Amino acid sequence: xxxxxxxxxxxxxxxxxxxxxxxxxxxxxxxxxxxxxxxxxxxxxxxxxxxxxxxxxxxxxxxxxxxxxxxxxxxxxxxxxxxxxxxxxxxxxxxxxxxxxxxxxxxxxxxxxxxxxxxxxxxxxxxxxxxxxxxxxxxxxxxxxxxxxxxxxxxxxxxxxxxxxxxxxxxxxxxxxx
Numbered sequence: 001x002x003x004x005x006x007x008x009x010x011x012x013x014x015x016x017x018x019x020x021x022x023x024x025x026x027x028x029x030x031x032x033x034x035x036x037x038x039x040x041x042x043x044x045x046x047x048x049x050x051x052x053x054x055x056x057x058x059x060x061x062x063x064x065x066x067x068x069x070x071x072x073x074x075x076x077x078x079x080x081x082x083x084x085x086x087x088x089x090x091x092x093x094x095x096x097x098x099x100x101x102x103x104x105x106x107x108x109x110x111x112x113x114x115x116x117x118x119x120x121x122x123x124x125x126x127x128x129x130x131x132x133x134x135x136x137x138x139x140x141x142x143x144x145x146x147x148x149x150x151x152x153x154x155x156x157x158x159x160x161x162x163x164x165x166x167x168x169x170x171x172x173x174x175x176x177x178x
Contacts, residue, residue, distance in 0.1 A: 012096035036094035055082040
C-alpha cells in the first residue's frame with residue numbers, strides 16, 4: 001500500500017485544504033469514509049478496473065451510494081480521480097484526510113490491542129496514561145487480540161508500544177536464540 005500512500009498524499013492535501021477553506025471538513029470526512037468503503041468492495045473494484053466503462057460512469061456509480069447529493073467540489077474531486085485512474089486510492093485518501101483532520105485538532109489516532117475486552121474504567125485509565133505518555137489527545141479504539149495473552153499493545157501513528165505478554169515472550173525468545 002506504500003504506492004497508494006504516495007499517490008494519495010497530494011490528493012488528500014489538496015482536498016483537505018479545500019475542505020478547510022470552505023469549512024466542510026466534517027461533512028466531507030463522513031462522505032469520504034462512505035466512498036472509501038464502497039471502493040473497497042470487490043464488485044466495485046471490478047467495475048473500476050474495466051477499461052470499457054467510462055470514467056464519468058464510474059464516478060457517478062460511486063457517488064450514487066451517498067445519502068445526499070455531494071457538494072460540487074467533492075463530486076468534481078471524485079470525477080478527477082476517475083479520469084486519472086486513481087479511484088482505488090480513495091481508501092488511502094480518506095485515511096490521510098482523517099489524519100489531517102485529527103492533527104488539525106492536535107489529536108492522534110491510537111489503536112489499543114488487548115487480550116480481552118476492557119471495562120470502561122480500565123479503558124479510561126489506559127487512555128489517560130497513554131495521553132500522558134504520548135503528550136497528546138488521542139482518539140482511541142480498542143481491538144481484542146487473544147494472542148497477546150495479557151497486557152496491551154498500542155499503535156499511535158508509526159510508534160508501537162508493546163507491553164503484552166506475547167511481546168515479552170517474543171523478546172525472550174529472540175534473546176535466547178542469539
